[in-house]
Amino acid sequence: MSLLTVGLSHRTAPVALLERVAVTGDALVKLLHDIRSDEHVAEVMIVSTCNRVEVYAEVDRFHGGVTAVTEMLSAHSDVPQDQLTRHLYVHYEDRVVEHLFTVVCGLDSMAVGEGQILGQVRQSLRLAQEQGTAGSTLNELAQQALRVGKRAHTETGIDRVGASLVGLGLTLAERVLGPIQGKRALVVGAGSMSALSAVTLGRAGVTDIVVANRTFERAARLAQSVGGRAVELADVERELASADVVISCTGAGTVVIGTEMVARAARGKPLFLLDLALPHDVDPGVRMLPGVTLVDLESMQEAGFGGDGHDGGASDEVAAVRSIVSAEVCEYLRAERAAKVTPTVIALRAKAADVVETEIGRLVTRVPEIDGRLRGEISQTIRRVVDKLLHEPTVRVKRLAASPAGDHYAEALRELFDLNPKVPEAVTRAEVAEVETDATGRSGEEDA
Structure with a gap:
């Protein structure tokens, strides 16, 4: 699954067209469900304001996702696709994260630095949550975007750059x-x-x-x-x-x-x-x-x-926010890449644990006279050896997975050890590990 954004704003479309595409109330709810019902779309959230309409989605295929969203926007607005697509922009994967963080900080607004967009994105997320169209991926992305927006307004003078x-x-x-x-x-x-x-x-x-x-x-x-x-x-x-x-x-x-x-x-x-x-x-x-x-x-x-809305005297504040966005995007992507390797690491440890238990059982069968104390010492020794052998590779693969090409390291690990991180046991253990990480890490519900 991958992130996708399809949208139009005051930068790409005339207000008359935005007015036709904008959706509110029951029409917005219907559009959410219609897009979500497409076979290529797993999650969807829509940000519809006075100067932008953007669909954020998790999709299984790029072209299938773009086609589904475009067709639905055209059908709901009664704007022909050939007329609509000329004004649409599309972002995929990492660019989706960068775009949403930029939007929430007010850098893409008609009045640069305006803070209303924070509340508008929060309302969009709440609606998607209430309608069940936003899952863990969009929840995490939007919650993190809201935190970045708050940080930008707290740590810089971006509010003063452009009036609302x-x-x-x-x-x-x-x-x-x-x-x-x-x-x-x-x-x-x-x-x-x-x-x-x-x-x-x-x-x-x-x-x-x-x-x-x-x-x-x-x-x-x-x-x-x-x-x-x-x-x-x-x-x-x-x-x-x-x-x-x-x-x-x-x-x-x-x-x-x-x-x-x-x-x-x-x-x-x-x-x-x-x-x-x-x-x-x-x-x-x-x-x-x-x-x-x-x-x-x-x-x-x-x-x-509809331009940048700021003069040279405000350039430092805009640059400061752009720096925050850049750093936050890098950190978000690093954490996401690292999280993706977790099921593979757990599958590796689960497989090693199964091998240990099998060999201990075989030893007990072959040498039944071993007493309980000695059997415990042997079992503990074998487990320590396996843990020490796996420690460095798993630590390294988690670190390397955070790099832009990190998927290759996890893929190599799966190939070398014939791992399937999607087997029920590995998935269950990964979900438990994710919950434990969320309890102490960066995930969690936004305090609205």
Whole structure:
């Protein structure tokens, strides 16, 4: 089995295409199961955000896996394969690890260094776990990626390199409205991006924040956390009439703020709308209204916010994170290669133990007059000799297996000693050894 990533992002595809491919809710669950049901796919996790859709999978064959994922993405988005494949990127094995670590650290985001991607990947993993489509391989990969992302944000100043999409949007708002302090804001939605929007508005000096959401209780909790007030989603048009800034990210999948609604509410007054939803929350037609400015993911991309998003003064922080990613990728791959040789080592020791027991039994049969004490001494001596003979080769093969060509050493060991690490006894012992390693080593459940 091998790791595979197939995806598209703001770097490879226009927002209009991303909008068609993006999946949420029940559609995301169905896509997970449809991909997992393919004969070439053993595990799958999907990261679907406002600027990327990526499928992470464990597959038995490269071409079979790529074909399965591509066909499913095409079928679920209703985008023809020939149109979709032009914008897809594919990573395999080691490159999957490097890519996911880079993504989680915010180095591949529209706004470099943004931290929302950590939560988005965590949610993607949880969904795959709940649906039973993520097994030990993707669990370990994603958990380690989350740790790397936390380390990058803790040990470097990458958070300060590029503002979040909300921060970028407010920068554009100030170009239209002037200083944001003292303005009145309406936040539509109460999810993680909306919460970030409300907090960012508060930090920017906006003291009058209104939160509207389909579930009023969630709107009330968010509004209370920022000292604002909550309203029903049906009250959005009324609140638009007195708002200066509107940020919408509901995940509704349909237009929430229509052109006629804005026309009736704004009546020509300056109004800035930031649409962070995919698909759009705000009808693009509002751009035609006098005094109304709409910024969405597509216009931000066209404005150049899809690049690195940092200047020369931030290059040290980006370089520091890249260094962390490089070191963590090397360590992860080293540990994975070393772990793969464990069943072979256990099979070797199991075979040696069987030989020892067989020979001791034969000795007892041939020389039955040996008393119990002498038999014990002989058995212990034979076992010590075998252990000493196997110690150095097994230590060395574990060390050598961690190198890029480490599989060859394990293969040589299997060939020389005619080992089958997949026999039930060896597999059972390997699983026990893995659990013991996890109890003291790098594996384990992410503390979310």
